Amino acid sequence: MSKEVAILRYGHRPARDKRVSTHTALVARAFGADGIFFDTTDKELKVNIEGVVERFGGPFFVEMGGSWSDIIERWQTKGGEVIHLTMYGLPLPEVIEGIKQSPKKKLIIVGSEKVPGEIYQISEYNVAVTNQPHSEIAALCIFLDRLFEGNAVRGSIQFKGAKLKIIPTARGKRVMECNS
Ligand code: SAM
Numbered sequence: 424m425s426k427e428v429a430i431l432r433y434g435h436r437p438a439r440d441k442r443v444s445t446h447t448a449l450v451a452r453a454f455g456a457d458g459i460f461f462d463t464t465d466k467e468l469k470v471n472i473e474g475v476v477e478r479f480g481g482p483f484f485v486e487m488g489g490s491w492s493d494i495i496e497r498w499q500t501k502g503g504e505v506i507h508l509t510m511y512g513l514p515l516p517e518v519i520e521g522i523k524q525s526p527k528k529k530l531i532i533v534g535s536e537k538v539p540g541e542i543y544q545i546s547e548y549n550v551a552v553t554n555q556p557h558s559e560i561a562a563l564c565i566f567l568d569r570l571f572e573g574n575a576v577r578g579s580i581q582f583k584g585a586k587l588k589i590i591p592t593a594r595g596k597r598v599m600e601c602n603s
Contacts, residue, residue, distance in 0.1 A: 427528035434536040437465040454567035458484030480582025512549030533559035
């Protein structure tokens with residue numbers, strides 16, 4: 424499987440979605456994606472995500488602006504495929520093996536406001552993480568966990584350039600400062 428995996432957060436609204444979009448990006452990073460595109464610009468959001476990358480390591484890119492259709496077209500023109508997470512799609516267990524076997528780089532779309540019908544048509548896969556309405560954060564988290572076969576929760580993703588590293592402990596908090 425190609426290692427290049429990015430997220431497109433469709434329709435982020437700076438006044439309403441800051442917290443959910445931040446968590447979407449943090450899940451993307453923690454669970455092994457390479458970066459996230461937003462089709463709107465929110466400088467505060469970018470600074471917050473990049474602050475986490477600076478402290479806890481990367482690489483993880485945050486790209487803002489440009490229309491969703493341009494982002495998708497650019498991705499597909501460069502040989503990538505698009506996976507749209509939606510409760511209306513095919514169940515994750517039915518499609519995940521095919522997605523893992525495809526060598527193409529993957530752009531995973533999650534919505535905030537209503538996703539236009541065109542995205543359902545141009546996506547190579549519309550994937551449901553259950554056919555019930557819930558959350559883009561949860562859907563992305565479970566999708567990435569299945570895609571990367573549990574690597575993140577096993578702790579086997581390497582983050583580079585971190586200033587801080589958490590030392591797992593049964594009680595309390597242990598954080599090590601790294602000299603990189
Ligand atoms: N109201 C919006 C609409 O009608 O399209 C959806 C809001 S939902 C909270 C935001 C995003 O979460 C969706 O666009 C989708 O990407 C994701 N999502 C929610 N439930 C999902 C599910 N069961 N499977 C996959 N993705 C899901």
